[in-house]
Amino acid sequence: MTPVPTRTELRDQLVRTLIAGEVATPRQVNLLHFRRMAAGRPYYQFGLELEREWTFEDIFALMVKKCGIDPDTSHVYGDDTIDPDLTIDALDAMGERIGEAAAGRETVLLATGHPSGLLPVYLAVARELRERGCRVITPAAGWSYEVDTPQGSRTRQIRYIDDVAVLSGDGALHHTHDPHPMRAILEEVRVNSGVWPDLAIADHGWAGAAGQAGVATVGFADCNDPALFAGEAEGKVHVVVPLDDNVPPHYYTPLTVYLLARSGLID
Structure with a gap:
């Protein structure tokens, strides 16, 4: 087992591996996504039905505060930033909520739209929650729908890997922002199961749709x-951890160990 890093050690590692600090996410892409969210484009809403009108300026200010992007409005091209201290603060808050789930043996649902990067984090959390008596549910396995791709229409389906939901198709696991799979999961729970999740641990549209449905949700963005x-x-999502969500998976190991320790799932 990797030793639990101190806050300082984790901060240094996050910056060194570009999970936080000066990240590889292009500034121009960030600004484009802020504009598209402000315009109400569904792909950028992640399944959330937001109550207020979020202007570009509102979103920019929010991302400076919650994520630590560069506040210089004249910076329109190049790399952007994520404040590693905000990342760790949010990990602490996420860990507290996951610890409550473990202590209460809650029903938990885990899902990721970034299996190429974040999946090992979810697998580790799912394993530890199961060992502490939590019910980790896997509804709607195999549910499928059609998506438009550059190659034409393709079928995607919900697959569970050790109780973590991902989107699969054409022999691969896929990145997705779509809220539709989480909505299908929650509809399956509502109609056939009755075991509503106490907590969702997720990202992208998986997290947005869960939060919109009233499930206590913690996630990464x-x-x-x-x-x-x-x-x-x-108030629709409980905690969001800011980080680069697609660096090589093994770079997330110290973060995972820190999160498990803050959750009380490991010593």
């Missing part, structure tokens, strides 16, 4: 994905 931070500001 990159600095080009403002919707979840707006959802947090409106």
